[in-house]
Amino acid sequence: MDNDLNGEPRIVSIRLEEIQKQLGTQHVLRGVDLDIFSGETMVLIGASGGGKSVILKHITGLMRPDSGRVIIGKQDISQLNEKGLAVIRQKVGVLFQNGALFDSMSVGQNVAFPLRERGEKNITTLTEKVTEALRLVGLEEHINKMPNALSGGMRKRVALARAMIAKPESILYDEPTAGLDPVSTGSIDSLIIQMQKDYGITSVVVTHDMKSARTIADRIAFLRKGSVYFCGTPEEMDASDDPVIHDFINGHPAEEL
Numbered sequence: 001m002d003n004d005l006n007g008e009p010r011i012v013s014i015r016l017e018e019i020q021k022q023l024g025t026q027h028v029l030r031g032v033d034l035d036i037f038s039g040e041t042m043v044l045i046g047a048s049g050g051g052k053s054v055i056l057k058h059i060t061g062l063m064r065p066d067s068g069r070v071i072i073g074k075q076d077i078s079q080l081n082e083k084g085l086a087v088i089r090q091k092v093g094v095l096f097q098n099g100a101l102f103d104s105m106s107v108g109q110n111v112a113f114p115l116r117e118r119g120e121k122n123i124t125t126l127t128e129k130v131t132e133a134l135r136l137v138g139l140e141e142h143i144n145k146m147p148n149a150l151s152g153g154m155r156k157r158v159a160l161a162r163a164m165i166a167k168p169e170s171i172l173y174d175e176p177t178a179g180l181d182p183v184s185t186g187s188i189d190s191l192i193i194q195m196q197k198d199y200g201i202t203s204v205v206v207t208h209d210m211k212s213a214r215t216i217a218d219r220i221a222f223l224r225k226g227s228v229y230f231c232g233t234p235e236e237m238d239a240s241d242d243p244v245i246h247d248f249i250n251g252h253p254a255e256e257l
C-alpha cells in the first residue's frame, strides 16, 4: 500500500526505523519498523506488556531509542533536545493510557491547556473551543468539575477532548475505549473517524478491542516479541492463514505471544 486510491505515492507521517529499546533487564523493542501514512488510522495491537505504550512514548519523544530512528514528517526526533521536542509535541496530540489529567486544574482548564501552550489567550475563543471539544465527548456540563470528581471513563473522555482540541497533525490514543461502556466506546470510535475525515488527522490507536480495531483501522500492526509481526488492512488480517495471528485476534491462549 505505497500508493493512495488515485495511484499517488503516500506521504509517510511517522516512521519508526529499527527501534531497539531495553528497559531495565527487558529488551522490549527489538527492531520495530513501521511507516504510518499521512491521514491514515493505524491500530496497534499485541499482548499486554509487549511494548505498545513504549512505542507511543517514542513517537512523542518521552523515550529515546537505544538505536534506530523516529522520524516525524522529515525530522529525526531521536536527536532533538527538549526545545525541539516541544515543537514536535504541538504536532502530535496524545491520549495517555491512564488519562493523565492535571489534578489541580478543572476539566475546562485541562482541555484548554494545548491551546494556551500555543499562545491562545482570548477567553471567548478558549471558552468556545473548550465547550465544543467537551460537547464532542458528551461532557460539556462538567466543564467546571475537578478531575477527582469524575469517573474513570469520564476522565478518559476529558483527556480525549484535550488531545483533540488543537487539531494536531497526528493523535496517539493509548486504549481510548478501555473501561468504557459499549455506547461510549461506539461514540469514541466515531470521534476518531471524524477527526480523520474532517481534519485529515493521522492516528495511531492502541487497543485490545478487536471490534473497535476493525471499525476504525485503515491498517493494523501486530506487535509480537518486540517487532511488528504483521501489518495490513483488517481484511488482509482476516484473510491471513497464519495461526499466530488467528490465535491472537480470536483470543486463543497461544504458547508464546
Ligand SMILES: Nc1ncnc2c1ncn2[C@@H]1O[C@H](COP(=O)(O)OP(=O)(O)OP(=O)(O)O)[C@@H](O)[C@H]1O
Pocket: 023, 024, 026, 028, 046, 047, 048, 049, 050, 051, 052, 053, 054, 055, 097
Ligand atoms: N519506564 C519503564 N521502566 C522500566 N520498564 C518499563 C518502563 N515502561 C515500560 N516498561 C516495561 O516495558 C514493557 C512494555 O510495556 P508497555 O507499557 O509498553 O506494554 P503495553 O504493550 O502497552 O501493555 P498493555 O497492553 O498492558 O498496556 C513492560 O514489561 C513494562 O514493564
Ligand SMILES: [Mg+2]
Pocket: 052, 053, 054, 097, 174
Ligand atoms: Mg499500554
